[in-house]
Amino acid sequence: MDQRIIDLYDDFTHRHLDRRLFLEQVTKLVGSSALAMTMMTALRSDYARAATIPVDDPRLTTQNVSMPGGSTPVKAYVARPKGDAKLPGIIVIHQNRGLNPHIEDVTRRVALEGYVALGVDCMSVLGGTPKNEDQAMKDFTKLTADQAIGELVQAVAYLKSRPDVNGKIGTIGFCWGGGMVNRLAEAAGPDLNAGVAFYGVAPPLDQVSKIKAAMLLNYAGLDERVNGTKPGYEAALKAAHVEYTAYVYPNVNHAFFDDTTERYNADAAKLAWDRAKAFFTQHLKS
Numbered sequence: 617m618d619q620r621i622i623d624l625y626d627d628f629t630h631r632h633l634d635r636r637l638f639l640e641q642v643t644k645l646v647g648s649s650a651l652a653m654t655m656m657t658a659l660r661s662d663y664a665r666a667a668t669i670p671v672d673d674p675r676l677t678t679q680n681v682s683m684p685g686g687s688t689p690v691k692a693y694v695a696r697p698k699g700d701a702k703l704p705g706i707i708v709i710h711q712n713r714g715l716n717p718h719i720e721d722v723t724r725r726v727a728l729e730g731y732v733a734l735g736v737d738c739m740s741v742l743g744g745t746p747k748n749e750d751q752a753m754k755d756f757t758k759l760t761a762d763q764a765i766g767e768l769v770q771a772v773a774y775l776k777s778r779p780d781v782n783g784k785i786g787t788i789g790f791c792w793g794g795g796m797v798n799r800l801a802e803a804a805g806p807d808l809n810a811g812v813a814f815y816g817v818a819p820p821l822d823q824v825s826k827i828k829a830a831m832l833l834n835y836a837g838l839d840e841r842v843n844g845t846k847p848g849y850e851a852a853l854k855a856a857h858v859e860y861t862a863y864v865y866p867n868v869n870h871a872f873f874d875d876t877t878e879r880y881n882a883d884a885a886k887l888a889w890d891r892a893k894a895f896f897t898q899h900l901k902s
Contacts, residue, residue, distance in 0.1 A: 617655065617878060619838065620645060622869055625659045626841065629712070629753065661718060661749055661876040668875065669724040674698075676727055683774040690767045691744055692774075693720050693735040695727035702782040704809075704900035705775035707768065708735040709789030709796045711871075714745025714752045718876045719790075726788065729893055730901070732781050736771045738764040738796070756792075761799065768800045772807050784900045786810040786829075788892060790873060794834075794842075795819070798849070802826040810899035812892045815842050815870050818849035824856050831860040832895045834888045839870040863891065 621642055628638040635656075642652035671678070677698050682689040693715060696703065706726050710719040715737035723735035739745045739756065741763050746752045768787075775781050785808055789797040794816020801811045802819055808829040815836050831853065835843055846862070853860045865872060865884040872881040873888060 617658070618645065621655055622659070622838075622879060625656070626839075626870055630841065635750070658878045661713065661716070661874070665876045667717065667721055669721055669728065671720075671724075673724060673728075676724060678724070678727075683770055685740060685767055685770055688741055690740045690770055691715070691737040692771065693723055693737075694732065695724045695735075696732040696780065697727060697730060700780075702780055703730055703732050704784040704786065704896075705732045705734060705778070705781040706896065706900075707771050707775065707785070707787040707800075708733055709768065709787060709793030709800075710735070710738065710745075711791035711793055711874075712753060712756045713749055714739040714756065716745060716749070716752070718874060719793075722788075722790075725889075729896070731786075731896070732775065732778065734771055734775055736768060738767050740767060761796075764796055765799050765803050768796060769803050772800070772804050776807065784809050786812070786896050786900050788812040788814075788896075789816060790814040791816070791871060798831075801829045801831060804829070810896055812895060814873050814888065815839050817842050818845035818852075821848055821852040824849070824852035824858065827853070827856065827858045830895070830899050831858060832892060833860060833862040834873075834891075835862065835864045836868045836870050836872050836884075837864050837866040838868060842870060861895075863888070 624641050639652045643649045676695050678695045681692050681694050708723045719735050723733045726733035787797050794813035797811045797813040798819040802823045806828045811829045812832045814834045868881040868884045869879040871879040873885045
């Protein structure tokens with residue numbers, strides 16, 4: 617697909633959310649409103665492809681839970697391997713579409729690696745994630761970063777309080793959730809042991825010194841919007857002596873890990889996932 621169309625879609629989903637404007641811009645490029653609509657459909661999430669790990673996978677125990685929150689309870693999806701072993705906990709943070717089937721699937725993937733995985737619905741303060749993706753993105757604009765961080769700090773406390781969690785806590789997030797991994801690392805301080813961010817914008821740089829977790833940062837080579845925040849973030853991490861590793865995956869787009877979208881890149885996704893698994897093993901299981 618033409619990179620210009622992918623860039624327009626990124627602008628649409630992360631800035632203006634004006635469907636008509638996006639279609640007008642793409643129509644100018646492709647010469648047909650019908651083809652523009654086809655392009656938009658191709659770029660949207662296809663949740664029929666979301667369940668790479670079956671919802672009823674016999675290796676896992678899953679449940680929907682409600683955690684204490686600031687003004688309202690926080691909804692979440694928990695997955696863990698069957699058995700009684702105490703395991704590290706990992707918080708999974710969604711994109712700007714809320715806790716959707718793809719993120720629930722990622723939560724199950726994390727659990728199968730030997731963790732109590734907690735997919736947090738950061739839209740809980742707004743009543744929860746709508747099933748319709750367009751509505752979820754529109755509602756998401758009402759969520760503030762401070763509200764979300766409050767919910768995620770509660771999630772850290774919730775995992776630490778669970779009798780099946782051994783006290784070590786990590787987090788992984790994508791897009792908006794990648795940025796929240798960076799923010800949560802500041803807010804949680806020593807309570808968080810490891811964070812893995814996928815194409816997440818940098819946090820406020822004057823707060824980076826609060827980060828105590830080891831950090832793994834994954835960037836998409838074609839993602840100019842997010843990558844523009846990388847140099848300052850790395851400089852701040854180095855100045856604060858935070859343990860971190862950063863990778864840039866060449867010639868792939870923002871959301872390259874999301875296998876429900878056109879921007880998915882299988883090779884980059886596998887490499888980044890393998891690195892994330894090794895990173896969590898090092899920092900949560902040793």
